[in-house]
Amino acid sequence: MPAPRILILGATGGLGRALHRHLSAGYATTSWGRGELDFEQPDSIAARLEAHPFDVLLNAAGMTSPDACEVLPERALLANAVAPQIIAESCHARGARMIHFSTDYVFSGAAHDLWCEADETAPVNVYGRTKLAGERAVLKVSPGALVARVSWLFGPDKPSHPDSMIQRALLTDDLSAVEDKVSVPTSNADICGWIEQLIVRHPTTSGVLHLCNSGVASWHSWAEAALTIAERLGVPVKTTRVQPVTLASLTQLKAQRPLMTVMSNAKLQGLLGEEIRNWHDALEDYLVQKYQPK
Numbered sequence: 205m206p207a208p209r210i211l212i213l214g215a216t217g218g219l220g221r222a223l224h225r226h227l228s229a230g231y232a233t234t235s236w237g238r239g240e241l242d243f244e245q246p247d248s249i250a251a252r253l254e255a256h257p258f259d260v261l262l263n264a265a266g267m268t269s270p271d272a273c274e275v276l277p278e279r280a281l282l283a284n285a286v287a288p289q290i291i292a293e294s295c296h297a298r299g300a301r302m303i304h305f306s307t308d309y310v311f312s313g314a315a316h317d318l319w320c321e322a323d324e325t326a327p328v329n330v331y332g333r334t335k336l337a338g339e340r341a342v343l344k345v346s347p348g349a350l351v352a353r354v355s356w357l358f359g360p361d362k363p364s365h366p367d368s369m370i371q372r373a374l375l376t377d378d379l380s381a382v383e384d385k386v387s388v389p390t391s392n393a394d395i396c397g398w399i400e401q402l403i404v405r406h407p408t409t410s411g412v413l414h415l416c417n418s419g420v421a422s423w424h425s426w427a428e429a430a431l432t433i434a435e436r437l438g439v440p441v442k443t444t445r446v447q448p449v450t451l452a453s454l455t456q457l458k459a460q461r462p463l464m465t466v467m468s469n470a471k472l473q474g475l476l477g478e479e480i481r482n483w484h485d486a487l488e489d490y491l492v493q494k495y496q497p498k
């Protein structure tokens with residue numbers, strides 16, 4: 205079978221950039237940003253896609269800030285649900301496979317065992333509701349599509365929580381982070397490897413699949429882990445200790461956040477036939493490459 209031609213949407217985003225770097229090394233890969241395909245101009249999407257040849261489309265674009273979604277719900281709906289549905293229709297019509305990225309924020313955040321793919325969804329904010337609407341729309345019009353839910357991404361292409369905590373710790377030892385909100389930090393680099401396998405070795409896998417590292421973290425334990433690794437690597441952080449605070453104390457947030465959205469990756473492990481490493485090991489790899497590049 206010839207190597208699939210891949211189209212990535214979200215070229216300027218953290219995950220989109222990582223996917224492009226990884227996949228373009230081995231496959232004919234094109235990446236489009238908002239300039240090439242604007243999700244808020246739904247009438248132009250189908251024709252734009254029809255004019256471009258591809259076999260697999262990875263949709264890593266969307267309105268990803270919960271607070272922005274909360275104040276701009278119509279735009280969030282276009283970006284996270286309406287446009288993905290049109291894209292899925294296009295993919296289905298041409299026999300291409302769509303892999304659509306979604307989020308752990310489709311879950312309520314109530315106390316729960318690890319959330320599995322089949323568990324009930326009940327998002328608490330506009331971001332989660334529009335992402336869930338996108339998942340459902342994509343799978344309805346393109347049953348062969350794959351919805352890949354991810355959580356708490358980190359990697360070299362966009363600063364995230366560990367990067368900002370390390371930056372702040374270079375300036376002050378007075379740091380705080382939320383302790384009562386938990387999920388699974390997940391390496392963009394690891395996602396790239398799993399996605400390549402899903403494209404090449406599992407071309408017919410469809411439905412919902414959780415793509416996350418193993419383990420559990422709060423924003424607080426994630427921050428302290430990053431600071432401890434950074435200190436060991438010689439980064440002159442002023443502290444590795446972070447004051448724990450509650451989510452309720454962050455009164456400036458516009459969107460409610462779910463508290464407990466730790467996803468199970470058992471289905472992914474079963475599919476790939478390999479153990480999925482812990483987020484801490486993946487974080488260590490990322491920080492070693494950032495601060496001690498070979």
Ligand SMILES: NC(=O)c1ccc[n+]([C@@H]2O[C@H](COP(=O)([O-])OP(=O)(O)OC[C@H]3O[C@@H](n4cnc5c(N)ncnc54)[C@H](OP(=O)(O)O)[C@@H]3O)[C@@H](O)[C@H]2O)c1
Binds near residue numbers: 241267307
């Ligand atoms: N980051 C996380 O921790 C996290 C957690 C759970 C799920 N996810 C999901 O993972 C996926 C990738 O996330 P990410 O962190 O890589 O996102 P990101 O860095 O915020 O990138 C989002 C991408 O979407 C593009 N975009 C936004 N609105 C658009 C529009 N109207 N038309 C076309 N493109 C538009 C952005 O373009 P511009 O640069 O022009 O804005 C950017 O390329 C998303 O589906 C997200 O919901 C992420």
